[in-house]
Amino acid sequence: xxxxxxxxxxxxxxxxxxxxxxxxxxxxxxxxxxxxxxxxxxxxxxxxxxxxxxxxxxxxxxxxxxxxxxxxxxxxxxxxxxxxxxxxxxxxxxxxxxxxxxxxxxxxxxxxxxxxxxxxxxxxxxxxxxxxxxxxxxxxxxxxxxxxxxxxxxxxxxxxxxxxxxxxxxxxxxxxxxxxxxxxxxxxxxxxxxxxxxxxxxxxxxxxxxxxxxxxxxxxxxxxxxxxxxxxxxxxxxxxxxxxxxxxxxx
Numbered sequence: 001x002x003x004x005x006x007x008x009x010x011x012x013x014x015x016x017x018x019x020x021x022x023x024x025x026x027x028x029x030x031x032x033x034x035x036x037x038x039x040x041x042x043x044x045x046x047x048x049x050x051x052x053x054x055x056x057x058x059x060x061x062x063x064x065x066x067x068x069x070x071x072x073x074x075x076x077x078x079x080x081x082x083x084x085x086x087x088x089x090x091x092x093x094x095x096x097x098x099x100x101x102x103x104x105x106x107x108x109x110x111x112x113x114x115x116x117x118x119x120x121x122x123x124x125x126x127x128x129x130x131x132x133x134x135x136x137x138x139x140x141x142x143x144x145x146x147x148x149x150x151x152x153x154x155x156x157x158x159x160x161x162x163x164x165x166x167x168x169x170x171x172x173x174x175x176x177x178x179x180x181x182x183x184x185x186x187x188x189x190x191x192x193x194x195x196x197x198x199x200x201x202x203x204x205x206x207x208x209x210x211x212x213x214x215x216x217x218x219x220x221x222x223x224x225x226x227x228x229x230x231x232x233x234x235x236x237x238x239x240x241x242x243x244x245x246x247x248x249x250x251x
Contacts, residue, residue, distance in 0.1 A: 029112045118213050123231065140240055141239055171209075173208060
């Protein structure tokens with residue numbers, strides 16, 4: 001949809017810890033393979049504490065480096081940590097475009113890190129509706145999803161979120177769906193959903209694998225593609241044709 005209310009798309013690939021990722025000299029070739037597209041690199045260090053189960057042994061502070069690559073306008077970002085790779089955008093155009101961009105990064109992960117095993121693959125789409133459509137949400141969204149927001153108590157509702165976890169057995173995956181009303185200056189996930197100065201309705205769809213699998217670039221990209229299709233199918237079930245018309249989509 002040309003005017004889609006899609007505010008963020010994130011895919012994350014988790015793998016067993018590769019300690020060498022914390023070293024600049026190890027990830028330098030990875031950076032070079034991405035630098036023409038993601039020229040900005042900003043390392044981020046997080047401090048954690050490792051507690052010993054042996055009596056009398058002091059806890060040990062540890063740092064973990066996450067390498068954050070981005071385009072100059074920050075609309076596309078990549079994060080590489082010792083146990084995960086993430087690709088994130090606020091400028092999603094199409095599944096084909098997203099997969100093409102993901103392939104560049106996933107291929108680089110395979111060539112320069114070669115994690116062998118993937119613990120989890122996840123894909124998340126977050127839509128946010130603001131403004132006039134909120135006053136008549138039932139016109140745009142199915143009644144099963146709108147819920148209490150069309151009842152007589154709506155004027156008194158400050159926060160209303162629904163969460164459903166669906167099993168997707170044929171894909172050995174699960175889909176976490178969250179939707180609801182947020183007041184101004186509120187969020188349910190500061191890392192992915194910025195608080196804004198107006199009320200909003202969100203639809204947050206997060207699909208992920210349920211177990212480990214061998215790492216290959218093709219396997220990862222195929223799963224991301226499949227998850228995108230499943231997420232879109234749920235999205236199309238949740239919204240009415242008027243929603244598509246409102247945001248310039250094809251009916």
